[in-house]
Amino acid sequence: MTNEAEAQQRIDQLRRELEQHNRLYYIDAAPEISDREYDTLLQTLEDLEKQFPMFESANSPTRRVGGAPLGSFENVKHSVPMMSLSNTYSKEELVEFDVRIRKLIPEAVFDYILEPKIDGVAISLRYENGELVRAVTRGDGAIGDDVTSNVRTIKSIPLRLSDLMPPAVLEVRGEIYMDTAGFAKLNADRQDAGMEPFANPRNACAGSLKMLDSREVASRPLDAIFYATGELSGIKFETHEQMLLSLKNYGLRITPKYWLNDKIDDVLERLDELENMRHEFPFEMDGGVIKVNDRRLYDDLGYTAKSPRWAVAYKYEPEQAETRLHTISIQVGRTGVLTPVAELEPVQLAGTTVKRATLHNEDEIRRKDIKIGDRVIIEKAGEIIPAVVKVVTEKRTGEELDFSMPTACPVCGSEVEKREGEVALRCINLQCPAQVKNWLTHFASRGAMDINGLGESLVEQLVDGGLVKTPAELYALQKVEVLGLERMGEKSADNLIKGLEDSKNRPFEKVLFGLGIRHVGKGAASILASEFKNIDALMAADIQTLEEIHDIGPIVGKSVVEYFQAPETREIIRQLRAAGVNFEQTETGGSNELEGLTFVLTGSMESMTRDEAGDKIKARGGKVSGSVSKKTSYLVAGEAAGSKLTKAEKLGVTILNEEQLIALLGSDEDLTDKKAGQMGFEF
Ligand code: IVH
Numbered sequence: 001m002t003n004e005a006e007a008q009q010r011i012d013q014l015r016r017e018l019e020q021h022n023r024l025y026y027i028d029a030a031p032e033i034s035d036r037e038y039d040t041l042l043q044t045l046e047d048l049e050k051q052f053p054m055f056e057s058a059n060s061p062t063r064r065v066g067g068a069p070l071g072s073f074e075n076v077k078h079s080v081p082m083m084s085l086s087n088t089y090s091k092e093e094l095v096e097f098d099v100r101i102r103k104l105i106p107e108a109v110f111d112y113i114l115e116p117k118i119d120g121v122a123i124s125l126r127y128e129n130g131e132l133v134r135a136v137t138r139g140d141g142a143i144g145d146d147v148t149s150n151v152r153t154i155k156s157i158p159l160r161l162s163d164l165m166p167p168a169v170l171e172v173r174g175e176i177y178m179d180t181a182g183f184a185k186l187n188a189d190r191q192d193a194g195m196e197p198f199a200n201p202r203n204a205c206a207g208s209l210k211m212l213d214s215r216e217v218a219s220r221p222l223d224a225i226f227y228a229t230g231e232l233s234g235i236k237f238e239t240h241e242q243m244l245l246s247l248k249n250y251g252l253r254i255t256p257k258y259w260l261n262d263k264i265d266d267v268l269e270r271l272d273e274l275e276n277m278r279h280e281f282p283f284e285m286d287g288g289v290i291k292v293n294d295r296r297l298y299d300d301l302g303y304t305a306k307s308p309r310w311a312v313a314y315k316y317e318p319e320q321a322e323t324r325l326h327t328i329s330i331q332v333g334r335t336g337v338l339t340p341v342a343e344l345e346p347v348q349l350a351g352t353t354v355k356r357a358t359l360h361n362e363d364e365i366r367r368k369d370i371k372i373g374d375r376v377i378i379e380k381a382g383e384i385i386p387a388v389v390k391v392v393t394e395k396r397t398g399e400e401l402d403f404s405m406p407t408a409c410p411v412c413g414s415e416v417e418k419r420e421g422e423v424a425l426r427c428i429n430l431q432c433p434a435q436v437k438n439w440l441t442h443f444a445s446r447g448a449m450d451i452n453g454l455g456e457s458l459v460e461q462l463v464d465g466g467l468v469k470t471p472a473e474l475y476a477l478q479k480v481e482v483l484g485l486e487r488m489g490e491k492s493a494d495n496l497i498k499g500l501e502d503s504k505n506r507p508f509e510k511v512l513f514g515l516g517i518r519h520v521g522k523g524a525a526s527i528l529a530s531e532f533k534n535i536d537a538l539m540a541a542d543i544q545t546l547e548e549i550h551d552i553g554p555i556v557g558k559s560v561v562e563y564f565q566a567p568e569t570r571e572i573i574r575q576l577r578a579a580g581v582n583f584e585q586t587e588t589g590g591s592n593e594l595e596g597l598t599f600v601l602t603g604s605m606e607s608m609t610r611d612e613a614g615d616k617i618k619a620r621g622g623k624v625s626g627s628v629s630k631k632t633s634y635l636v637a638g639e640a641a642g643s644k645l646t647k648a649e650k651l652g653v654t655i656l657n658e659e660q661l662i663a664l665l666g667s668d669e670d671l672t673d674k675k676a677g678q679m680g681f682e683f
Helices: 004-026 035-051 091-104 180-192 201-209 240-250 264-276 295-301 362-367 433-444 456-464 479-483 490-503 508-514 522-532 535-540 543-547 554-565 567-579 610-619 643-651 658-665 669-674
Strands: 075-077 112-118 121-128 131-137 143-145 169-178 222-233 259-261 285-292 311-315 320-332 337-349 352-358 375-381 385-391 425-427 598-602 623-625 634-637 654-656
Touching: 004 035, 091 264, 091 285, 091 295, 091 311, 112 222, 112 264, 112 311, 121 201, 121 222, 131 143, 169 180, 169 201, 180 201, 180 337, 201 222, 222 240, 259 264, 264 285, 285 295, 320 433, 337 375, 433 456, 433 508, 479 490, 508 522, 508 535, 522 535, 535 554, 535 567, 543 554, 554 567, 598 610, 598 643, 610 623, 610 658, 634 643, 634 658, 643 654, 654 658
Parallel strands: 352 385, 598 623, 598 634, 634 654
Antiparallel strands: 075 143, 112 259, 112 285, 121 131, 121 169, 169 222, 285 311, 320 337, 320 375, 337 352, 337 425, 375 385
16 A cells, blocks of 8 residues: 555544444444454554554554663642542442432432442543543542553553544543452462462552553553543533443443432332342442432532532442461462461351461461461452451460471472562472472363363372373373273273373464463464464564564563563473474364354353353354354353343343254364464453
8 A cells, every 4th residue: 555545544444444343342242253353454554654653643452562672650739629539338328328419409300329449549530632641540539540541451441532523532430440350360370470469359459550651551450430520521411320320331341230220219229129139230339329310400419628519429348257276278389389378167258158268478468467267257359268367365275386488398398498579488399299290280271282081189099109290291101001090981081191191282372271381372372473473483482572462461471471481381392292282373264154143152052161162153254252243143051041132032132052053063073173363362
């Protein structure tokens, strides 16, 4: 393309297209193209922008992450102050809130709108003529920090509003949060790397936003939901609901659920309903916010010094429980990190029985002054992993014992070390059975090599019996050796050998994920596989090449380079290759009989998991989406299908049961090799 006018047009069109697909992916959860197609579009745009630098634009989809690390954040004054909400834990006070409002505006007829109170970090985004110009934290409410370069890395936040006639000024306020699953993974990775874990998703989110290098922020699983406005010019909203729906139309994410009710009693009931759904949201929710829906009443209701009179936050009691800490045991992880774990008297918490809680590391035990035999308060941090919050010191009897970390690895007896700058203790023995077992279990797991017949207990036996020390040695296993193991019959032994044989043909991205390179999850493995195509190219890559790849950050880059530099690694790769394991991306020539069809999977199936069904659909060219819309071709409903089924019925979407899906998928045989590159990128 040489013609400038043509190039400009094409660049503009690509930007709009990419923005639209971003929105379909992040806001509507109904992607219409594969990640690979998206990346191709992005690459085309990047190339054109390089060729025609005069059409560069700060808010191009190619420019989410960029610029050198900042020295510090600038202070910015909010043009409309960021207020806070009055809080209560009592339903009586909510009734009083209602009485107060009705006294202030006796004539008015209005609804309340109830939405979840998200436990994250408040943010204000300013869009001028549809372009994101600034993102500022709340700070003290009057002045906050300019964190624009960090916020731009959050993919669900549009850099341009999706509207051809956007308002002159639109300031939206909301909450940045770290999704609960992403938080759990981030903490696990930090622990593996010997770093201090975050206490909860909110701290992790706040810590991420404060980082001065936006390239690192880009690797953190941050997201945002918007629920209020600041300065507005050229636009007006009559109700809160209308405002929310407009934000959604602009491509901003809003609460996945809200309720409208005119009576406070009904609102109170909805609050219980919301609390029961607490764990279904991908974010931490610490209560509900009740607002008057009619914004035209806000001036009459007015404000106190700190908060509006037309809204109130109802906070749920934190989900905590008290129990006794029997003892502290030590777990040794995949990278050799020793983690102290509290063994507890079983107690009910948030619907599950909790017997253990992580204590993270020795510093944390010191800080919280935890002793063996203490009564402790536990809480679910990030709703997933229970943690010990504090000791009930009043209940100490004097019989409690101090705890100190072992000076040798409890599994292999080797020395333990503390690396510079790390808080964790590590076993220095790379052949420590605990490390080897964790590594092999990961290698054999479903998302990786998916070795049929090789689960945790068999790994345990293989390692304890001295048969296997590395993934490569698995492939040297002979049937007779396997037969010598406990409870191992002829059939199971055959199964294992066949499982190992089958696993040699897994797509390159799965092999890469299975190697267990620190910080390389499924998503990064998939990107690396399609970028480098084979292990030799990847092993030869330097940090700069890696960092230039879209979505690969400096942490992953460094980890990959270090991993492949180690002579032990090179030896293992050599052996795996000699055993016949696939280290190349096979081009996708898979059958495409499901092309153009979009599936939504819900409920549980008998013969496969939803992930497996998804893989099979994708391998046949179909798309899998998270939510039902008019564009859904089929809803696959397993056991206990819920709201998605109802919605599909309402929209007249064709519903398939498990059997019908299997029939549609046909035979499996010809597909196993062709799946590479079609796996979805997991965020
Ligand atoms: S409305 C002028 N709605 O909770 C009032 N706030 O404790 C603007 N928050 O400052 C706030 N979820 O940071 C509102 N659905 C929601 C919210 C929410 C979380 C935060 C926000 C606020 C704080 C008050």
